[in-house]
Amino acid sequence: MYVAVKGGEAAILASYDLLAQERRGDPAGAELSIAQICQQLRLGVDRVMTEGSVYDPQLAALAIKQSAGDLVEAIFLLRAYRATLPRLGYTEPVDTGKMQIERRISAAFKDLPGGQVLGPTYDYTQRLLDFSLLASGNTLASARLETPSTEATPRVVDLLHHESLLETQEPPAGDPDPFDLTRQPLRFPADRSARLQNLARADEGFLLAMAYSTQRGYSETHPFVGEIRFGTVELCITPEELGFSISIGDLPLTECQMINQFQGSQTQPPQFTRGYGLAFGHSERKAMAMSLVDRALRAEDLGEAVTSPAQMQEFVLSHSDSLESSGFVQHLKLPHYVDFQAELALVRKMRQAFANQGPTDAAD
């Protein structure tokens, strides 16, 4: 005889315990420390901070530990935490032109003021598994680097302005506050500040695929990496009661300026346009993908035909957030038996009608 399913609550509590056990793994092994995650899984921490929209390596590392390394889950944890934080104020816009460079490359120019600085990157490594890392306690070769230059390195886009070959991007008239997606719902059409904020928080995998699609014929943007730079910038606020700006710390950022050919329109001469990408920490794949998608989304503003998914605001911006997509895809795990019951009854009714009437001519 059917017994109404009771004890869902007890089962949930038991699953919490199992989860904690699985997360910890074999207690004979040392437990991961937050400092280890911050130091040795720093790129994962950077991604979680970027998509989690919180710059706090310690909390991001905690989220990674708690989620057993599932970064999308860690991003979720951090976002849910950030939603409860009060908004104390706004910083001044950061000046990436004054960044203390750790890495800076341009694919558009062979050499340029400030030089090409490779910095720490996997780009020029051979992707062979390094079995020496299997053993613990291996010693590091001491870095052959001089300390990074503290000289400001001018941005490539600023170098190009002199010929007006590259579009300039002045703030809109009156320099309005940027749209704040964390306080207001996204509405369409979305202005560029809303789009950029959405892309900055967007799932890296989704952005990468959208960016890739623009390279395979779905709205070609003829991109060149004007510049990628990674380093730290100073973060300043101007408290109202003080009336002058004070520095509250340094922030590592990755910035990508993508330069795209533009054939001109009725009102604009041919020139190069720009797509922009920015991420916390060292996140080049994310920043590059973002800059390609940003440029593709400017199609309408630039009078280009909107034909491909990467150019469609509602398509890109409504599906870019991993909390929204992961949540809704996985909600299919929840019980749906009431709706399924309704569908069962419908299909039975339709099958009955089909049986009574016999197969109909496929042509109609």
Place this chain on the structure above:
Amino acid sequence: MQPTEVQIQPVGVLRDPHINFAYLDERTKRMIRRAILKAVAIPGYQVPFGSREMPLPYGWGTGGIQVTASVIGPQDVLKVIDQGSDDTVNAVNIRRFFQRTTGVQVSTDTLAASIIQTRHRIPETPLREGQIVVYQVPVPEPMQHLEPREFETRKLHALQEYGLMHVNLFEDLAHYGHIATTYDYPVLVNGRYIMSPSPIPKFDNPKMHMNPALQLFGAGREKRIYAVPPYTPVESLGFEDHPFEVQRWDHACELCGSRESFLDEVLMDDQGGRMFACSDSDYCGKRQAASLAASSDSGHGVASV
């Protein structure tokens, strides 16, 4: 509103003093309450709101949770159901969330609750004045599957241009001879806005009409809130020659004998054996208890459940 008798079965959960009452900060609650007031003032209209990331995933009731969090007070009695039952996993999780963040009384009793948060069902027991029912809504836009661009559907609502929806239903008639939408069946609210009733079975649609309770709808992922105020006409779409109709069963509930409730089909074995039982566990349980009491009063018969 303090009900006289409260039956509480769920496991006690301690109020976490480190979390603000009902999780959200007070400014966010105020923002949401403003959206709710606007929604009540324009029945069926989808009000955009600054939906927050909640500690439960989008698509798992975050809209309903935010609405409940914004209207709940320490005196409230909360009931949470999913698929009509208080004991389904996500209902348990949401109830525990509110126990942990508010410490309010919880109940499985439809009549005792002052706020009922629900997914996919409206309780069988008629609601009363003063109650709030909060629906979890996955897709607030009833025309999204016909026109995915919100920019366009907004215009259609503004112009009351609902031809798309009627043609969609008519195509069902042309293909099957009947309307093939069984849940999330569109309704016209107060003669003005077409609205998604959330994925309740259309069996429940008539309960929305002129309901004495306040009905609030929260869509967290899509960032919309809408409402049906008490005693508001809610009409399920239909045609003069093919009026709206609800599901009926050839069976009665095998536990309580009801012929009026929405039944779940439960597989009993791998030989096609099945039984039908009420999806509303509170309704079914009360009917069973009542018949048990009646039979023991009359001194004969032992109910076997």
